[in-house]
Amino acid sequence: MKVIEIKEVYKIYNETEIEVHAVNGVTLDFQEAEFATIVGPSGSGKTTLLNLLGGLDLPTSGQILIDGVDLSKLKSSALIDFRMKNIGFVFQAYNLIPVLTAKENVEFIMSLQKWIKKERDQRTFELLKSVGLSERANSRPAKMSGGQQQRIAVARALASRPKFVLADEPTANLDSKSATTLLEIMGKLNHEEKITFIFSTHDPRVVKMAHRVITLEDGKVVSDEVRE
């Protein structure tokens, strides 16, 4: 089942005199439970494409449909709600709310969605266990390592069972061991929860773990290979 359809999408920045075609005519589909990575040289448009997929930015032309909903048709507050319900985000850094504990961070979106406490607690417990940080439930982000923080961010992104999770270079600030651990956890959760993951990376070891590798160059898809 198609979760995301990208049709002839362009994103042109013309803040300066020279137009930048950050995304230059991309057409792509993502299926349920995919574990896909977007790679390409710096400036090739990975971040721009992920932002468009997440409804954080709107395309200059073309359509992005998520479960059939055209993101550019949503008003800004409806778009925020749409993100809350359907999309999980993992950023490169500063993912977590510094004044909340690991547990409270994981719970945050469920609270926004007004889950009842019992279900929230259960889901949080289950996810903290999955990312291997049950014992850090009451720690604040500042007390955790970068890798641990990213694992909590993954748990939060998945908490409310979104349709897919976007992660822009989630391992960029991690050492290779932490990066591998994070990817293993992401892969495991992708498998268990049947939630699509789309992440960008520069790290070849991370690329190896993806099931589908999409390569961008100058805003265009130059290759799209599915492994296994």
Place this chain on the structure above:
Amino acid sequence: MKDFQLAWRNIWRNKRRTLITAASVFFAIFFALVMRSFQLGAYDRLFKNVIESYSGYLQLQHKDYSDEPVLDNSFVVDQYMLEQLKKDPNVRSVVPRLESFALAAAGSRTQGTIVMGIDPERENEVSDIIKRLVKFKLSPEVNEALKKEPIPDRTKKLIDVIGSESYASIGRMMLDLGISLEDTSSVLPIFRRQASFSNYYFNNTDTQCVIIGDGLSDYLKISVGDTLVLMGQGYHGTTAAGKYVVKGIVKLPTPDIDNIIVYIPINSARELYAAPGMATSAVFSLKSNSDKDVLLTAGRLKQIVSDPLVLKPWRELNALLVNQMEADSRSGMIMIGILYLVIAFGVFGTVLMMMAERRREFGMLISIGMQKRKLAKVVSLEILLLGFVGIIAGVIASLPVVIYGNIHPIRFTGEMARMYEDYGFEPVMPTLLPGIFYLWQIIVVLIILVIAITFSVRKIFRIKVISALRA
């Protein structure tokens, strides 16, 4: 997670900054409250003194009397109306006065005077002439006698400097003679023996006698028991003349009045001026003198009082003083205003920094699905909490100071004390206990907070997620 909880934790993220900001609000509130309490307390005391020593809280007058205070603008005291006025629950009594001018002559000297006809008994309910009677008099002979007594050397020197002087209050005399409060009790009997001055207030049945100002008695060279002649114009141009015995001498604070004042029983005044049963004003003695009760009473009494009579509350009777006080109050408020301006910049600086630092976090929160509305609510709560910590601490800290200042008022010394004693007031300045003025200070800080909130809320609604995330 409750918004409030989130906000509370957020303000303690940067403990030092929060404490500095809250402390600045605290000090502003604290100083403003304490300063205002002293200032308003001083006005309160001043007005009480002035009103209770002369004008009274409410007067009945002919409508033209305030513009043209002459005998022809007097009125006949209507006994029936008086009875009606006295039926008001807040009215204790109504005390008539008949005031006019006359030429006073004694021996070879004459002086233009104010003649104040007063009800000997009831006047004491609304003013304190009786307290102004001269109790001690220093003169070269008295001073010589005093110098032989065991009094401090310093006082002996001061006596020579002062020469001749009259005192209506012990406190004032002790200040002039450099005698401390502690020494007063030991020295006082000596002064009682050597420098006492005997004179009297009116009896109920007194006629043909007067009490005059100390300055006037000096000028006319007359004292208790001497005779003085009053000549002038009576009601509607009749001739007024009479001969009176001086019964008492009062020392009034304002030399301008002390030099020309003649008190006379009102019935004698009516006779002198051929104005039977008339008065130029009637002072109400009220049970409750609070601003609110005075106005309410005036409102009720309006039904009874008819043209050409009007009711004048103390603010109108003391318009000059009220103006002066308001000007002084404004200068105090300007000072507080500047203080608040500084605080406003402090609060703004903090809010500005906080917004800048957390741009990225705000971008993240909006990305993951937090509505800007909710985010704005959390940030507003943070600013309010920051302010409230300061406000509450400031209010609490001010209470002991203000309450202590009310129970143990500041006691003036030096010139200030002399001035107060001259006016017959105790030279103290109590604070005003918390009231509406507390509310005002809090409202001002709230306004500052609301401006800061408006600013940050607008900023939040303008955030572009993409650029915030890149920040």
